[in-house]
Amino acid sequence: MNYDERFSKALHMTARQWRAALDRRLRDLGMSEAAWMTIAAAAKSTPAPSQSELAQMLAVEPASMVAMIDRLTRLGFVERVPSPSDRRVKHVAVTAAGQAVYERIHQEATVFRAETLSRIDPQKLTIATEVIEQLQLIIADA
Amino acid sequence: MNYDERFSKALHMTARQWRAALDRRLRDLGMSEAAWMTIAAAAKSTPAPSQSELAQMLAVEPASMVAMIDRLTRLGFVERVPSPSDRRVKHVAVTAAGQAVYERIHQEATVFRAETLSRIDPQKLTIATEVIEQLQLIIADA
DNA sequence: ACTTAATAGTTAGACACCTAACAATAAGGT
DNA sequence: ACCTTATTGTTAGGTGTCTAACTATTAAGT
Numbered sequence: 001m002n003y004d005e006r007f008s009k010a011l012h013m014t015a016r017q018w019r020a021a022l023d024r025r026l027r028d029l030g031m032s033e034a035a036w037m038t039i040a041a042a043a044k045s046t047p048a049p050s051q052s053e054l055a056q057m058l059a060v061e062p063a064s065m066v067a068m069i070d071r072l073t074r075l076g077f078v079e080r081v082p083s084p085s086d087r088r089v090k091h092v093a094v095t096a097a098g099q100a101v102y103e104r105i106h107q108e109a110t111v112f113r114a115e116t117l118s119r120i121d122p123q124k125l126t127i128a129t130e131v132i133e134q135l136q137l138i139i140a141d142a
Numbered sequence: 143m144n145y146d147e148r149f150s151k152a153l154h155m156t157a158r159q160w161r162a163a164l165d166r167r168l169r170d171l172g173m174s175e176a177a178w179m180t181i182a183a184a185a186k187s188t189p190a191p192s193q194s195e196l197a198q199m200l201a202v203e204p205a206s207m208v209a210m211i212d213r214l215t216r217l218g219f220v221e222r223v224p225s226p227s228d229r230r231v232k233h234v235a236v237t238a239a240g241q242a243v244y245e246r247i248h249q250e251a252t253v254f255r256a257e258t259l260s261r262i263d264p265q266k267l268t269i270a271t272e273v274i275e276q277l278q279l280i281i282a283d284a
Numbered sequence: 285a286c287t288t289a290a291t292a293g294t295t296a297g298a299c300a301c302c303t304a305a306c307a308a309t310a311a312g313g314t
Numbered sequence: 315a316c317c318t319t320a321t322t323g324t325t326a327g328g329t330g331t332c333t334a335a336c337t338a339t340t341a342a343g344t
Contacts, residue, residue, distance in 0.1 A: 005255070011274060034299080058155070060158075066324060113149075116281060124269050124273050127269045133148070166302095192293095202331070203333080205294075207293090209330075229339055230339050288341100288342080290339100292340095296334090298332080302327100303328085304325100309322080310319100311319080312319075314316085
């Protein structure tokens, strides 16, 4: 199996394994990786981003963002705020509980990454990160 | 954002984008990346692997493999063959149609990978592949 | 021979996405 | 002012996973 095939297989399987491991880790906090990434993206945006903007930041389809925001709203971590100037738009505001869980999980994720990524040569991790980011742009252009 | 955070975010988003792009490409052939990987793993095994063995090859939970095999059986690409010697075990045999689609999509996937991965420096791709594979082992040990 | 532990596969419920189609609203063009 | 196009968010149906619990069967231990 050449590196092309190895790469695509590894990308698929490792991304799933990583997310499953992190989801297990975050389970006790009632959170998943994808949910936390959504809160993180919203928390970092000023003013509160619209649903479309959030979807774009996380490279998911707008339809997918609807259910994610539904779940986070039900958990009390975010709320939908209608735009005063555009009746189509709803902004996603992080609640105080959401901000607290964001910070809490940011710590957990940092520990998890340290436990795992610290065992990889930093220079190789840098190259791998840049390759994967570059690939994302290539795919977007395709 | 340091490389740790960038890496895990890139891994998540790029794996999803890659698979979505490949799924779009394979749509006309009635196939997805995950389905094709399952057929490929079964096709490469002699004798036909059990469901548990397939799940292990692809690093998914056995329960997840049940639905995948259900779908592939419905499509006529594989069939479950009860073991003559162990009533618990079912082997996953690739049908002639499955073999044909496997070869067809192997070509498509090769073209897709060539179109995308050829734009990445081969040495960097090698390093990235090894890093991701190494990470998978680290996660498995955690 | 019998009991206990392990294995294989299944079912149920949930999450995280995708595509396609739709309604409401805003923007752009004439 | 009116019509057409684009945008935003939603709904529906589907795929691909996960965890937890279960049943049937085999293996191991006594």
